[in-house]
Amino acid sequence: EAGVAQSPRYKIIEKRQSVAFWCNPISGHATLYWYQQILGQGPKLLIQFQNNGVVDDSQLPKDRFSAERLKGVDSTLKIQPAKLEDSAVYLCASSRRVGAYEQYFGPGTRLTVT
Amino acid sequence: QQQVKQSPQSLIVQKGGIPIINCAYENTAFDYFPWYQQFPGKGPALLIAIRPDVSEKKEGRFTISFNKSAKQFSLHIMDSQPGDSATYFCAASIESSGSRLTFGEGTQLTVNP
Numbered sequence: 001e002a003g004v005a006q007s008p009r010y011k012i013i014e015k016r017q018s019v020a021f022w023c024n025p026i027s028g029h030a031t032l033y034w035y036q037q038i039l040g041q042g043p044k045l046l047i048q049f050q051n052n053g054v055v056d057d058s059q060l061p062k063d064r065f066s067a068e069r070l071k072g073v074d075s076t077l078k079i080q081p082a083k084l085e086d087s088a089v090y091l092c093a094s095s096r097r098v099g100a101y102e103q104y105f106g107p108g109t110r111l112t113v114t
Numbered sequence: 115q116q117q118v119k120q121s122p123q124s125l126i127v128q129k130g131g132i133p134i135i136n137c138a139y140e141n142t143a144f145d146y147f148p149w150y151q152q153f154p155g156k157g158p159a160l161l162i163a164i165r166p167d168v169s170e171k172k173e174g175r176f177t178i179s180f181n182k183s184a185k186q187f188s189l190h191i192m193d194s195q196p197g198d199s200a201t202y203f204c205a206a207s208i209e210s211s212g213s214r215l216t217f218g219e220g221t222q223l224t225v226n227p
Contacts, residue, residue, distance in 0.1 A: 004157070042203050042217030043158065056214055091157050101146050101213055105157030
């Protein structure tokens with residue numbers, strides 16, 4: 001089966017600009033996750049969707065970050081306006097359902113904010 | 115209480131050696147403990163996982179040892195190869211909380227030929 005797809009792979013923006021990332025999960029996977037991985041650290045969950053509903057967004061900085069999952073399939077994560085500390089790799093993952101332990105990760109989008 | 119602490123930060127071994135990576139947790143509600151392997155430019159990939167009702171699990175050259183009373187678990191890589199050079203992350207999750215993963219800080223493993 002095809003893996004989790006993400007685009008773009010790399011993005012460089014200036015602070016205070018906006019940026020959007022796209023994720024297409026594995027077909028049939030109901031649960032989708034966005035993680036932020038700062039260089040040298042483990043991934044940190046930003047938001048979790050079950051179909052097109054939010055399960056957990058407790059660690060999402062809602063003043064600048066937003067995410068949606070259209071029709072329970074693809075998802076976009078947006079940052080507006082970006083700060084220097086947002087420089088990181090943004091990983092998308094999916095699993096068959098909430099409570100399914102195995103998560104499959106995409107290759108990530110490396111964001112550099114200058 | 116949601117933290118997972120991982121050590122060492124980096125590790126260098128010779129081919130054939132047995133690197134050991136350790137993790138400790140505080141939250142006794144965690145009920146699933148996976149290890150992920152990440153190569154540069156790639157997303158993490160599930161390597162092996164264990165539940166707290168088991169003290170050891172082996173899959174090929176990879177073994178997880180789990181000590182529930184000490185709230186610690188570790189990854190052992192038998193007969194390590196240069197191709198095992200990667201960053202390894204331990205993680206923990208709770209099924210009732212939607213299985214969100216809490217990751218350790220990562221260990222960068224280098225296996226020299």
